[in-house]
Amino acid sequence: CQKTFTLNNGNVIPAVALGTWQSGEDQDVVYKAVKAALAVGYRHIDTAMMYGNEAEVGRGIRDGLKEAGLKREDIFVTTKLATIHGRPSMVPKAFEDSLARLDIGYIDLYMMHWPIALNPASGKLIPLKPDGSRDIDEELDGKFELTWGAMEKLLDTGKVKNIGVANFSIPNLERLLKTAKVVPAVNQVELHPYLPQNKLLEYCKSKGIHCSAYSPLGSSNSTLLQNETLAKIAKAHDTSIAQTLVSWGITRGSVLPKSVNPERIKSNIETVELTEQEIQEINDISKTNTKRFVRPNWGIPVFDEDFE
Ligand code: A2P
Numbered sequence: 263c264q265k266t267f268t269l270n271n272g273n274v275i276p277a278v279a280l281g282t283w284q285s286g287e288d289q290d291v292v293y294k295a296v297k298a299a300l301a302v303g304y305r306h307i308d309t310a311m312m313y314g315n316e317a318e319v320g321r322g323i324r325d326g327l328k329e330a331g332l333k334r335e336d337i338f339v340t341t342k343l344a345t346i347h348g349r350p351s352m353v354p355k356a357f358e359d360s361l362a363r364l365d366i367g368y369i370d371l372y373m374m375h376w377p378i379a380l381n382p383a384s385g386k387l388i389p390l391k392p393d394g395s396r397d398i399d400e401e402l403d404g405k406f407e408l409t410w411g412a413m414e415k416l417l418d419t420g421k422v423k424n425i426g427v428a429n430f431s432i433p434n435l436e437r438l439l440k441t442a443k444v445v446p447a448v449n450q451v452e453l454h455p456y457l458p459q460n461k462l463l464e465y466c467k468s469k470g471i472h473c474s475a476y477s478p479l480g481s482s483n484s485t486l487l488q489n490e491t492l493a494k495i496a497k498a499h500d501t502s503i504a505q506t507l508v509s510w511g512i513t514r515g516s517v518l519p520k521s522v523n524p525e526r527i528k529s530n531i532e533t534v535e536l537t538e539q540e541i542q543e544i545n546d547i548s549k550t551n552t553k554r555f556v557r558p559n560w561g562i563p564v565f566d567e568d569f570e
Pocket of ligand 1: 281476477478479480481482483484487502504505518519520521522523526527529530
């Protein structure tokens with residue numbers, strides 16, 4: 263699928279990306295997955311400092327580009343600011359470190375990974391309090407607007423083409439937009455038929471913010487991949503449920519299916535044209551089945567339903 267979307271700054275984002283979260287401990291696996299993806303036509307790779315794989319993803323990109331005869335500018339690479347680097351003073355170095363690990367010259371899209379900053383003093387990537395909730399950065403005191411201000415300044419370096427956010431709900435976007443000089447190009451959130459987030463998508467559209475879907479297949483241990491409606495539609499197109507999910511997803515925004523299996527990587531980008539009726543049937547799935555698969559214990563409101 264070579265479909266693209268145009269962002270609010272005129273830049274283009276490819277509709278399907280290889281997701282690399284939870285690609286496993288063995289870093290060679292994600293390296294091979296990235297190369298396999300570039301070889302079969304993916305032009306968009308999504309990673310994050312918090313996935314712990316930027317170096318191997320970068321190596322996969324560099325080798326994959328060479329092997330596929332592609333140039334750096336043929337592809338779009340996203341990475342994300344870790345939650346322990348939310349203080350504005352930490353953002354430039356966190357960005358440079360990500361870029362150095364990836365070693366690909368520039369980043370296409372740099373995102374604030376969560377609307378939350380965690381205590382940077384603990385020495386841990388995800389510091390926790392004794393009760394299991396996240397150890398919030400008291401110095402930043404929840405002011406993600408300040409983090410965003412530091413991210414805006416990164417655009418002046420020319421080393422990042424677009425900045426965005428991830429996991430932002432409508433109330434948090436409203437707050438951010440009050441002081442933002444640059445409207446986020448993208449909001450990357452969990453999106454699939456069990457969590458279609460229609461209101462959030464509508465809100466983002468009204469503000470010119472593109473939405474990218476993470477966990478579009480329902481993440482690991484997905485129950486989506488057994489859904490009967492999806493199975494029926496997949497069968498009608500002689501395709502898989504995963505392909506049906508990606509095909510539905512790209513009617514709404516960009517989609518980031520994760521796989522480390524070369525055959526599944528190849529198949530996930532082979533989308534089909536769904537009919538209006540099929541799209542409607544998939545839209546209706548959330549009337550009877552809803553599930554958010556990714557819900558860390560933040561201890562404070564993050565998702566839209568937390569604010570209701
Ligand atoms: P694997 O990496 O072994 O392929 P999500 O993108 O929603 O996070 O879902 C990723 C999960 O779905 C992973 O467990 C991944 O496992 C699995 N997966 C990816 N592509 C397919 C596919 N085409 N069919 C079935 N499972 C898939």
